[in-house]
Amino acid sequence: MHSIGYRANALLTFAVTILALMCAIVSLSDNLNSPSPAAQVQVLNINWFQKKPDGDDEVSLTLNISSNLQSLFTWNTKQVFVFVAAEYETSKNALNQVSLWDGIIPSKEHAKFWIHTTNKYRFVDQGSNLRGRDFNLTLHWHVMPKTGKMFADKIVMSGYRLPEAYR
């Protein structure tokens, strides 16, 4: 501690180390939060359902996605990334997951929402297996922190079915 440079170095190093520890504790405090999210997705309409020239099935849906994810937000939440995926099984693949829509929720105020939209991303199968197919719609979310661990979870909604014939 004999010179200004020495003391400044010691102070800065210690300050940054303490900052790292603070961030770790902030991230741990996120575990104290017990979220209670709610979501519902309705398929309002099957707009069209066709087999593409390359042989793969494709369907266009109009969805009503409503959700309350406000309990996910803590003081350490930067944003919540949310997406809706269609999940189904075929003889070719044990699990198919196709992302239909996603969004970013920047703050708690925006976390209670409903949106009426066609699928943002194309619902295409690997092959021609969608006729009469039962599928789940799963709402996934990733809680992105300001510092530390990211939490991800989902709500599975089942009971959806595609038509037996192309339209």
Next chain:
Amino acid sequence: MDWQGQKLAEQLMQIMLVSSAVVAFISGYVLGSFQIMLLIYAAGVLLTSLITVPNWPFLNHHPLKWLDPSEAEKHPKPVSANTSSKKKAGKK
């Protein structure tokens, strides 16, 4: 800065930084604002650096008593002969 001052500066620095961190964390948690926590901590670091880094007079209350030059001349350094210095080098 004298020895006592250095010790005081080091202790002050550690205590002030840790207290800034504790105050910052509690304030941020209670107010639910990450930004407030960082701002309070940054202010604490700045305050600590202003108090402990510069060579303040209150950190020099026990100055080292260097020997007066006139007194030093009365007691010259012992002159070491070539052989004795070689022995010392060997011992190292």
